Amino acid sequence: MPLDEPARPDPDALLAEAxxxxxxxxxxxxxxAPGVGKTYEMLTSGKRRLAEGVDVAVGVVETHGRKDTEALTEGLEVMPRIPxxxxxxxxxxxxxxxxxxxxPKLLLVDEFAHSxxxxxxxxxxxxxxxxxLDAGIDVWTTLNVQHLESLVDVVWKITGVRVRETVPDSVLSAADEIEVVDLTPEELRERLKAGKVYMGETAQTAAVNFFKPENLTALREMALRRAAQTIDDQLTQAMRRGGIEGPWAAGERILVLIAGDPTASALVRAGRRLADLMQDARWTVAHVERPNRPSRDPATGRRVAEALKLAEQLGAASVVLTGDDLPETVLAYARRNNITQIVMGKSPDKLWRIVAGRSLARALLQRSGGAALHFVGGGAPDTDNRMATPPPPRFSLLRDWPGYAWGLGMVVVANGLAFFLDRYSTGADLAMIFLASILITGLVFGLRAAVAASALAILTYNFFFLEPRFSLQIGHAADVFTFAIFLAVAAVTGWLTGRVRDQARLSSQRAAAVTALLAASRRLSGANTQEDAAQVLAEQASAAAGGRTLVLLPNDEELVPAAGAPGIVTLNAGAMAAARWAWEKGEAAGAGTGTLPQVxxxxxxxxxxxxxAGVAGVEVHESRGADQERMVEAMLDQGAxxxxxxxxxxxxxxxxxLRRSDKLRAALLNSISHDLRTPLATVMGSATTLIDYGKSLKPExxxxxxxxxxxxxxxxNRYVGDLLDMTRLEGGALKTRSELVDVREVLSAAIKRVDRRLETRKLTRDFPAALTSVECDPGLLEQAIVNILExxxxxxxxxxxIDVAAYEDRANVVIAIDDEGPGIPQAEVERIFEKFRRVEEPSDRVPRAVRSKGAGLGLSIAKGFTEAMGGRIAAVSPLAEGRGTRILISxxxxxxxxxxLL
Structure with missing residues (x-):
């Protein structure tokens, strides 16, 4: 950003605020710790807000029998709890x-970490x-620092107590306000003795175990540090939203700049020491990639990757920045993140860098604003053999021979064309021909070939075409200027070509990386099972890493290989130990890490x-660079x-x-509780009456x-039969037999079974004189018809x-049963055959119909029986004037x- 350009708000910060x-x-x-007065302070502040006219309610408060805390709830609306x-x-x-x-506008909710x-x-x-909060309600809550997820292991080491109820750190970081309720350890122990924290033996046990002075001091420090850290994050976000350039030294933030030289790891360790001196200040290790000057040295990428890994192991954040202007890229990041200390290596600047304004150290000194600069002298360089790989030679005749051959050919062609023009024309500017040959060579093969072509062009042009001819003597001072132009054109075009080629190569690599990530994302999104996703991840990571990859998934608390590319391999004991460490601790292990690096x-x-979700292992490969490492890690994130x-x-x-099973079980229990107990109650009541008063009752x-x-x-009996039939259908135990059946006979048998229950209803039959027989199970068909009639x-x-009709078309025999009931709502017609499906009763239905409608299984069983015989069943409703239902069996x-014949 130019110095005179006004600072602009960070779009990401504004988006987060929106x-x-x-x-x-x-x-x-x-x-x-418990007992410092968090709930007391929250209730006191809540009463103050209530007095100011704010709508305040208490959602839940845990007083633990403390009378002074209970007294504070008076005057506040305490919402009832649910059992x-x-x-x-x-x-x-x-x-x-x-x-x-x-x-309410403000709700008080005690014990944030409660399960x-x-x-x-x-x-x-x-x-x-x-x-x-999502509903727009402001919430005040209380929390002890030992309930933060990241501090559980630390608290266990300090106090010996394993905290089970935890809150993610991100939830606390997202809080709009944090108020630390603080007491000295001595004051808190006095409150414990006075019975203001725990009662009786519990207080004595807590004083001996958890509430030790050293424990409370450590917890107090953690609470204050965590609050300061959150407040520092809020300050940084506020600066970003307001477009305020830092640094504001409200809290120290350290930025360590590393390059790909052998001292990168030494700089990281120096940054860790500086963070310790500044009371464990936050620190970040950054490397800047410049698209206009990509590194061709694989050792440089490995050094950067190793240094960034070391930084993460030492507790730093790591970031890779991209920008052509190195000082501005660093300073822009520093301003955005409120960096107060910048650490970089000390190296002698070359004179041309200082003159050209390319010195990073001088640029940072002039433009760093309020950030302090720390220059670290050359520490012990890396001694890793991989790091000691010499860079590729900057000049190689064998490697660059195509460019030199092309330059020679272009100069030969230029000489030939110049001879022709010199003989057959006058006044031709022959220098332009040689200049064109140099330009073409530079555009095609870069700097070295262009310089070589310019040198050859100068010699041949001077020897053959400048006076005195056939001599290397320069006859005119103006020719020196021409030769200088030759060299300048060669240098500029070659340099530009090299930059374009490097940028094209870098763009190609990044495009390939994006394509690979996209392909991996598509394949991973199409995986339906864990095993499929693991196999896709193994294949994609193996292609990116250029070596074998293994994915291990948990199975009954054991880590087992689930997929591999090119195949699943058997790991030795050391490798399995590293894999289990990565699974249990949630951090990388094995080669290149601080845990079991020998595997x-x-x-x-x-x-x-x-x-x-699992663990992924990648076999070590010597030629793997930092870009491949980042690609593999990106794929592993997607795979996870x-x-x-x-x-x-x-x-x-x-x-x-399980939900379907629970729903079925609940419906079944509801059916049993209502539809089975009702007839049982009637039977028991009638039988008891006959036993007790039978002799005195009238015969009728x-x-x-x-x-x-x-x-x-x-x-x-019908209900029990329905339940048994549904069990047979659900369990696949229904056996059907097939024989030629006259549907009219089955209909007559079914009508006879329900005849006594018709009472005042009129049943009409409509059967043809002749009807084609069909192959079906007569027992199942009769039961299905009985269920529909009931x-x-x-x-x-x-x-x-009630109308019962039978007819046939060319391919089917159809049974139609119509009633004059209230009908089925249009939205329920397709669902009327579901288990336990009952249409809500209209208000004009008679009580008897309500009592006798059954468990909601009849039509479902009829559907199951019909489809088991190869038939179809459907419902049509209403029939006329919004009433009536027709059930069809085909x-x-x-x-x-x-x-x-029909």
Whole structure:
């Protein structure tokens, strides 16, 4: 950026701020341990906001029996909790739906890291808070520093307590405000003794174990550091949004610049030491790639890659910057990220760099603003054999001979053309011919060939065409200027050609990298299972790395090879140990790392969105450069997400099956609880009445009770039969037999079975005198028809009609059963044959029809039986005036009937 150009806001920062519009604000009261007063301070501040007229409500607060904390809830609206049954206990949890319905301006939610009871909408309370924030509700919450995910292992080493309830660090970093509630360790221990933290024996145990002075001091430091770190991030984001150029030295940030020389790793270690001296300041290691001067030395790329790996192992962030203007690229990054300290290597600047203004050190000194510069002298260079690979020779006659041959040929052609023009024309500017030959040579083969061609052109032009001819003596001073032009053109065109060629090569490499990543992304997105995704990842990573690749996935807490390219290989004990380390610790292991570097593989954890999905190993290859390393790592990132997505897809299918099973079980239990218990209650009531009062009852009353017992027993038998039939259908145990059947006979048998239940309904038959027989199972067909007739009886009012008809067309025999019930809503017609499907009752339905409609299995069983015999079933509704339903069963004929015979 030019010095006189005004600073502009960072687009990414503005975009992040725009995404927060409409979202609630989160304030976290952060403390070092329980008992420092986080809840007390939150409630006190909440009461102040309430007094200012803000709509404040308490979503959940944990007082732990502290009377002073309980007293603060007076005057505040405390929302009721909801009970959740878990293992025979009733747990009271935060009512998120009630909070969303109440929608206060500010909601106080205690214990941010709390784990909700199973059965809650979200597993963690911080998930509840995220939903509240998305709804636009401001939330205040409390958190102890030991609950941060990144500090769990540190806290365990310090206190010996393994924290189970954790919050991701990113959630705290996204908080709009952090207020540290702080006490000295001595004050907190006094509160513990006074019973203001825990009660009775719990307080004594906590004082001896967790609340030791040294533990509290360490936790206090972590809380203050974490709060300062978050505030520093907020400052940087505010500067980016406002387009404010740094640095603001509110907190130290260190930038270490490395090149591809042997001292890169020494610079990284110096940056670590400086960060330690500045109280563990944040530091970043950066390397600048210049598209106009790409490095051709493979050792340079390896040094940079090793230095960046070392930086990550030492706790630094690493970044690769791109820009032609090296000082401006570095300073632009420093201004954006509020860098206060810049560390770079000390090397003597060449005079031409200083004169041309190309000295990085001098440019940074002049334009660094408020950032301090640290120049580190040459430390111990890398002694790694791979790093000691000499760069390719800058000049090689054998390597560049095509260019020299081309230059020689162009000069020969120029001489021939000049001889021709010199003999047959006068006044021709022969120098332009030689200049053109130099220009063409430079454009095609670059600097060295152009310089060689210019030297040869100067000699031949002077020898053959300048006075005195056939002599190397320069006759005129103007010829010196001509020769200088020759050399200048050669140098400029050759240099430009070299730059264009290097940029074209770099662009080609990047295009190839993008193409490879796109191909890998497409193949990975098409993988349906974890094994498929692992195999695609192994193949793509192997192609990018130029060596063998292995992907290992967890199986019953063991890490097993799942895919490999060109094939799955057996790892030795050392390699497997490195792979397990990468899986368990979440960091790279093996060659090129600080863990088991002697093995011939490098293993990376495959980290997806939710966590680690597996491990990928790449065999060490000596010729692999930094670009290939970055390509492999990019593919591994894509592969991790793909494997995780495949795992989630499999879990989703399994969960969907479980949900269907739960839904079926719930519907079955509902059916049993209502449709089976109702007839049982009637049977038991009637039987009890007969036993207790049988002798005193009138004969007609006894007969009615006995009839009720028989009807309800038959009804119960039908329900049990339906359930058994559905079990046979679901389990694939339904066996069908095939014989020639006259459908009219089956219809008559089915009507006879339901005749007594028709009561006042009128059943009309419409059968032809002759009907073609069909091959089917008569027992299943009769049961299907009975189920349809019972459905028509259940939904048809008293006095209505039921029509049963049979007819045939060329290929099928069709059975139609019509009723005059309320009909089926259009949206439900296609779903009426689903299990436990019941259409909502209209208000004018008679109670008897409601009682007798059944478990919702009749039509589903009829559909299953019909399709098992090769037939089809369908429903049509309404028939007339918005009422009536027709159920059609179509059974195929063995041989189609000729149209003239119908």
């Amino acid at each position: 995404k927060r519009q409409g979202r609630g604000r989160l304030k976290v009261y952060l403390g070092m 959740i049954e878990y293992r025979g206990r009733q747990l009271m949890e935060f009512d998120i739906d009630g909070a969303l319905k109440r929608r 909700n009871a199973p059965g809650s909408r979200h597993p963690k309370r911080w998930h509840d808070v995220e939903e509240l 011939g593989w490098t293993f990376w954890p495959l980290v997806g969105v939710r966590g680690r 997400v793909a494997i995780e997505r495949a795992e989630l897809a499999a879990a989703t299918v399994e969960n969907a099956a 009353v006894r007969a009615d009770l006995l009839l009720s017992i028989r009807e309800e027993a038959e009804r119960l 459905n028509a009886i259940a939904y048809g009012p008293d006095g209505s009609g 059974l195929p004929k063995s041989v189609a009937t000729h149209r003239l």
